[in-house]
Amino acid sequence: MEVSARVSAVKQWLDERLGLEPVREFLAHKTVPKHSSTIWYYFGGITLFLFGVQVATGMLLLLYYRPTSTEAYESVQFIVAEVQFGWLIRSIHSWSANLMMLTAFIHMFSVVFLHAYRRPREVTWLSGIALLGLTMAFGFSGYLLPWNTTSFFATRIGTDVAASMPFIGEALARFLRGGDDIGGATLTRFFGFHVAILPGITTALILVHLALVQRHGISTPLRVERQHRGAGAQVAQLPFVPNFLVRELMAWYGTLGVLGCLAALFPWELGDKADPFAPAPAGIRPEWYFLAPFYTLKLIPSHVWGIEGQVLGLLGFGLLAAWWVTLPFWAAARDGALRVRLVTGAGVALIAYLATFSFLGYTR
């Protein structure tokens, strides 16, 4: 039998058993809108790709990592010093975590500025915000795992902030720490969050998010939509397979190139083993994506109008978060018209706040 004949025989065999024909049919007809802002639409996919990198490298790290306060640091040291390519795998996991945070933020802000959250995509926005929160939780829990000085104190500060929340603070901090203070119990717990609970929830939510994106199709930016409506024309479409897919794969490949360079040229540091009885070293600060709130809390005086400053700050953040989460709902006026200027202004203001306070938090 000729090769092509054999291939088609195999295809037929699979088709009969798996029913792939509708899938192929669907992919052949799926299209995405084509316009000058298309580039921003790649960041969701890149974030997804980086999550895949995290899962793959995370599973590899699990082969050697030991989640106890006596062994964690030594096991990571073993990974970077003894295991072949261990330094690279760990460095990729750390760098990719940071890039993933960055691309998730870019993705979110492009959704804001292209107004892709607008009806009927409000639930897609909510699931996306939840995913961003989960990514931060991944970063926070993973950061403690090497059990080094900076991670130990950053986690202590982070859970202390949680403890100062009104009403639920104490209970929440105890839940996070698995006890009254950071210790072996916290490490076990964070490990469980990091490698089992968060991956499970995140995977499920990613499926929901993608299903919603598929359900509603990719949105067309307002500007493009208006131009075409004026001209009475349809928005140009790009076939998903192969045109969009190949571009997306190229974006992933480029991302991998950047990631590989960063991981190989700037191997992630391990630092010193955490010593709960040593004083906190100067210049302790959290990962960059927690810097803005960290610095804000540092600025608030200890008491404002008789309320504890920390509590007030947290209330402020709560309101800010609630305001941001509900963006699609206040973005539309009663008559359904979009408050484009208001949303864009809010996006710019939030970026300005995050950028300045992160910068100040980093340099002071």
Add this chain to the structure above:
Amino acid sequence: MVANRRGWIGWLVGGGAAASLASFAYPVLRFVIPPKVSEAPVNEVTAGKATDLLVNSARMIRFGSRPVLLIRISDSEYRAFDGMCTHLNCTVQYHQEGRQIWCACHNGFYDLNGKVVSGPPPRALAQYEVHLRGEDVIITKRS
């Protein structure tokens, strides 16, 4: 000509993809191979006081990461054998009534020289040197 160029591009893309995949697979394969852990080699252990062990009884001694079975044969004679069965590495035990070494996993028996008496074990148990240093029983590797 066009077909030819398409063929070339196909080969280039396919080759690039294959080379990329190989460059991902190689570090991963090397990573999953556990590195040799250099444990400090143990050549000698102290197995407690000579009087602690009754005649015709035995005790399991930790020799580095291996179990060693120390048996007191008579008032003055001690013997020690590797505690791991030569069949499938179960840990053996001393059988007082039969005065033999017994492996419970597949009913393997060894005599007090470590030789196989019955059952599936293919080889004799390795023997260790035992001597007394004052009150202490000392076990050493046979050179």
